[in-house]
Amino acid sequence: MRSTPTRAYVQEALVGYAERLLATFPEELSKLSIACSGSEANDLAVRVARFHTGGEGIIVTRWAYHGLTREVASFSPTLGAGSPLGPNVRFIDAPDPRLVAPGSTLAEHMQQQVRAAIDDLQRHGYRLAALITDCAYSSDGIFTDPVGYMQAVVAEVHAAGGVYIADEVQSGFARLGESMWGFTRHGVVPDIVTMGKPMGNGIPISGVVFRPEVSDEFGRNVRYFNTFGGSSIPVAAGAAVLDVLEKENVQQRVLESGNALRAGLREITKDSPYVAEVRGAGLFVGVEIVKDRGTLEPDRALTDKVINDMRHRRVLLSGTGPSANTLKIRPPLAFDSADVTRFLETFAEVAKNRL
Numbered sequence: 001m002r003s004t005p006t007r008a009y010v011q012e013a014l015v016g017y018a019e020r021l022l023a024t025f026p027e028e029l030s031k032l033s034i035a036c037s038g039s040e041a042n043d044l045a046v047r048v049a050r051f052h053t054g055g056e057g058i059i060v061t062r063w064a065y066h067g068l069t070r071e072v073a074s075f076s077p078t079l080g081a082g083s084p085l086g087p088n089v090r091f092i093d094a095p096d097p098r099l100v101a102p103g104s105t106l107a108e109h110m111q112q113q114v115r116a117a118i119d120d121l122q123r124h125g126y127r128l129a130a131l132i133t134d135c136a137y138s139s140d141g142i143f144t145d146p147v148g149y150m151q152a153v154v155a156e157v158h159a160a161g162g163v164y165i166a167d168e169v170q171s172g173f174a175r176l177g178e179s180m181w182g183f184t185r186h187g188v189v190p191d192i193v194t195m196g197k198p199m200g201n202g203i204p205i206s207g208v209v210f211r212p213e214v215s216d217e218f219g220r221n222v223r224y225f226n227t228f229g230g231s232s233i234p235v236a237a238g239a240a241v242l243d244v245l246e247k248e249n250v251q252q253r254v255l256e257s258g259n260a261l262r263a264g265l266r267e268i269t270k271d272s273p274y275v276a277e278v279r280g281a282g283l284f285v286g287v288e289i290v291k292d293r294g295t296l297e298p299d300r301a302l303t304d305k306v307i308n309d310m311r312h313r314r315v316l317l318s319g320t321g322p323s324a325n326t327l328k329i330r331p332p333l334a335f336d337s338a339d340v341t342r343f344l345e346t347f348a349e350v351a352k353n354r355l
Contacts, residue, residue, distance in 0.1 A: 034229035038169035038196025039067030055127035090117035094140035128162035135182025141321030142286030150186035169196035177255035177282025203237035298323035
């Protein structure tokens with residue numbers, strides 16, 4: 001079987017899938033390019049952003065992860081000290097309300113962070129190309145609420161001539177429950193949106209959606225194609241994912257299961273001196289574990305013990321955040337009320353001994 005690269009052999013199934021996928025986005029986002037991985041998607045998104053703006057500067061959160069290509073790794077600080085970061089990259093806080101100064105708002109705090117990053121880029125000779133954020137801030141420790149602050153942030157980026165790239169690789173496809181895409185919760189329309197992992201439910205396929213005014217000139221001047229992205233099997237997998245999302249009303253199930261999961265976790269941990277916060281949206285939940293609620297000093301050792309205790313009971317979690325002390329709870333979207341019950345019962349057993 002040969003591949004059908006996206007530069008030729010346009011299939012009816014590919015066009016039909018693209019139309020169905022784009023119908024889930026605001027009408028301003030109307031152009032789709034298909035690739036194979038989230039790293040490829042973010043790599044292409046930044047290439048287009050640079051071409052469109054004429055800038056090189058990239059702004060990300062302090063512990064962001066956006067992929068593994070050399071280019072994308074250069075603005076993925078979570079990869080660690082052994083992975084070099086670009087001199088054109090600047091960092092802002094994740095949207096943690098606890099970092100906001102008294103008398104200020106999260107929107108003001110985030111806007112000031114972006115403004116300072118833009119100013120520092122300009123001082124070092126870099127014009128802003130893009131701000132790129134993971135809409136769940138997964139690697140930063142999972143920060144999904146409150147919503148609304150992104151409007152001020154995106155306005156600041158646009159005023160500097162940059163574009164906003166919403167990385168929906170982890171937060172998209174109804175993962176956050178309230179909407180199909182994480183950015184929708186904030187009342188903003190990005191210039192570019194990237195997708196990956198859940199797009200094909202295990203089959204390698206990813207996508208980049210553009211405002212046409214951002215991508216059209218790039219398309220006229222730069223040859224871009226993807227050897228496998230437009231092949232029939234990934235396209236069929238992508239279409240099957242959309243079928244399930246529609247037929248099983250997955251978004252509503254995620255919303256209900258997520259609400260029940262977070263409520264149960266808060267009840268179990270409400271008296272624990274070692275749990276600072278339960279946060280998240282839909283089926284993207286974080287439980288922050290600390291040595292003391294008063295100081296919020298991270299406790300990675302205790303977090304690891306909870307993860308391993310859950311693993312021994314056949315429930316898989318991981319740690320996230322700069323100190324890896326936030327439990328990252330991101331179950332399959334097939335998670336239903338029975339799964340929520342099992343998870344909470346198992347967690348309660350572990351918490352009784354550990355938390």
